[in-house]
């Protein structure tokens with residue numbers, strides 16, 4: 001089935017007289033006929049439900065929908081995008097390991113990778129997404145466990161050459177993890193380009209309506225874990241009566257290990273009601289992404305002609321540095337986020353943003369309503385000057401998340417705000 005259909009039907013197929021709409025199973029616990037039945041689920045928790053700290057029917061329906069949209073073998077939802085990033089890395093790295101990430105990633109991910117992981121003894125080596133193959137190869141060490149990057153970086157809006165990074169990662173026997181939040185599987189399916197694991201902040205376009213924070217990890221099932229690099233997947237897990245994930249679960253090894261081991265221990269599983277709301281967002285995702293792309297393309301073209309604007313970054317613009325990569329990886333459109341640099345630095349950025357009437361000032365992006373944010377003083381406030389430059393953020397930069405209002409109203413609002421600068 002195609003994306004529009006999967007958005008509506010994947011993950012939940014009601015049978016005779018069952019509810020048409022995905023039910024909210026608001027229960028932490030499940031019942032069994034006998035003590036033997038309880039024992040059996042502890043032997044193999046994939047056979048039935050145990051406890052809603054790591055599995056719940058409403059959440060699982062949404063997981064199956066997202067896995068279907070990405071073309072993966074399985075998925076696991078988390079309470080936030082940050083939790084998805086954290087668990088996706090911890091599933092492969094322990095103290096003493098290292099991994100590689102591009103510089104062009106979300107500010108919260110930069111903090112996690114460069115500070116919090118360092119405190120836990122996991123080293124992140126950053127490389128530029130446009131670095132040469134030689135430079136990237138030089139970042140690999142014997143203890144490197146994965147490579148991480150973002151399809152469409154928040155907020156730099158660089159487009160990652162996923163095929164190149166997959167090739168470099170695979171040459172070193174490690175998987176490529178892609179944060180596909182801004183593109184969503186509607187605009188890009190990283191598994192088709194060689195990525196092995198995809199994560200999302202579902203708080204953004206997937207939810208779309210700004211009603212709940214969440215995340216998801218999706219496994220392609222394609223990576224071969226047997227190089228000797230990943231004993232946690234290929235040798236017995238003492239915390240799970242000696243189970244060997246690759247032997248017992250084959251292609252599902254990664255996604256079942258993260259659920260059975262890390263979700264069991266850390267407990268970052270979303271509530272059924274949150275999954276129900278996420279599902280409503282997903283039902284219209286394909287339709288919404290199409291319109292976000294149309295509106296943002298029109299707004300980017302308008303901004304390019306606006307004299308107060310120093311530069312516009314939107315990969316859908318023919319002159320954009322990432323246009324060629326966008327044509328390859330985002331052929332249906334470059335999503336809804338534009339970054340612009342206003343002349344006159346922070347002072348004018350603030351004047352312009354405070355002058356907006358329809359677009360709101362929000363610490364959010366990818367909402368159904370148009371919103372703006374000043375990254376240097378908000379999401380990326382904790383970054384040093386050097387990290388800001390590496391992430392491609394200037395003081396006059398504004399991140400404009402184009403919503404689904406009439407594009408004419410959005411353009412009129414921008415014009416009246418420019419008039420106030």
Ligand SMILES: *Cc1c(COP(=O)(O)O)cnc(C)c1O
Nearest residue numbers: 080081082106154181201203214
């Ligand atoms: C927002 C965001 C995150 C973090 O997700 P939360 O749901 O806010 O925890 C991670 N990656 C990207 C690209 C994001 O935009």
